[in-house]
Amino acid sequence: MKIGEVDLHWLGHSGFLIQNSKIIYIDPFKIREDLPKADLILITHGHYDHCSFEDIGKIVKEGTKIIMTADSQSKIARFQVPIRMEVVSPNQEVDLGTVKVSTIPAYNIDKTFHTKEEDLVGYIVKTNDVIIYHAGDTDVIPEMQKLTGYNQPDKKFVALLPVGGRFTMSAEEAAEAAKIIKPGIAIPMHWGTVVGTEKDAEEFKELCSQEGITAEILKRE
Numbered sequence: 001m002k003i004g005e006v007d008l009h010w011l012g013h014s015g016f017l018i019q020n021s022k023i024i025y026i027d028p029f030k031i032r033e034d035l036p037k038a039d040l041i042l043i044t045h046g047h048y049d050h051c052s053f054e055d056i057g058k059i060v061k062e063g064t065k066i067i068m069t070a071d072s073q074s075k076i077a078r079f080q081v082p083i084r085m086e087v088v089s090p091n092q093e094v095d096l097g098t099v100k101v102s103t104i105p106a107y108n109i110d111k112t113f114h115t116k117e118e119d120l121v122g123y124i125v126k127t128n129d130v131i132i133y134h135a136g137d138t139d140v141i142p143e144m145q146k147l148t149g150y151n152q153p154d155k156k157f158v159a160l161l162p163v164g165g166r167f168t169m170s171a172e173e174a175a176e177a178a179k180i181i182k183p184g185i186a187i188p189m190h191w192g193t194v195v196g197t198e199k200d201a202e203e204f205k206e207l208c209s210q211e212g213i214t215a216e217i218l219k220r221e
Helices: 053-057 070-076 142-150 171-181 198-210
Strands: 006-012 015-019 023-026 040-042 065-068 084-087 093-095 099-105 121-127 130-134 156-162 185-189
Touching: 006 130, 006 185, 023 121, 040 099, 053 070, 065 070, 070 084, 099 142, 130 142, 142 171, 156 171, 171 185, 171 198, 185 198
Parallel strands: 023 040, 040 065, 065 084, 130 156, 156 185
Antiparallel strands: 006 015, 015 023, 093 099, 099 121, 121 130
16 A cells, blocks of 8 residues: 555554565564565564564564564564664654654553553554554553544554454454544554454444544555
């Protein structure tokens, strides 16, 4: 999907490739072998389907920067390729010149898979005229209220929201999150691999449409 000067690709589950002046990946999992090497990799938390040593190994090169949570560090430190690592927690910003990356909490409200105390994150990637929010594994949380300010006339604001249920939000809950966040485009993720189906993505899109929110279901690449 072309959004402003950015190409956004869904790689399955919660994995995305963002391309403009840099090659940026978020949570690559079960990805193809022939993808371009990464300038930057963002890891929301250490669970196997978000911090996959095998899949990250397909895209690292010398000098790749990997931004991760503390629970991911032991996996990432195993790479023999000279990479740059940075451990983050919620409410931080990393300035990478043409790209700025902020972290926001990601946690469950009524489940124990992702607790608030673990300091897991979602990411806000700001590049050119595009702002992309990757929610990570989360429920609807109060911190989402802070994201409404990103929907500006001169910015394209995209929200990548989990819809598969069980570990994260259901389609209905994700639509509620979209109502709070008010993105220009909402894209469902966290379906089709570990949990959730295309039916969940379609339900999310329909519920967003009822609220006047544009939602797009991306094809896996």
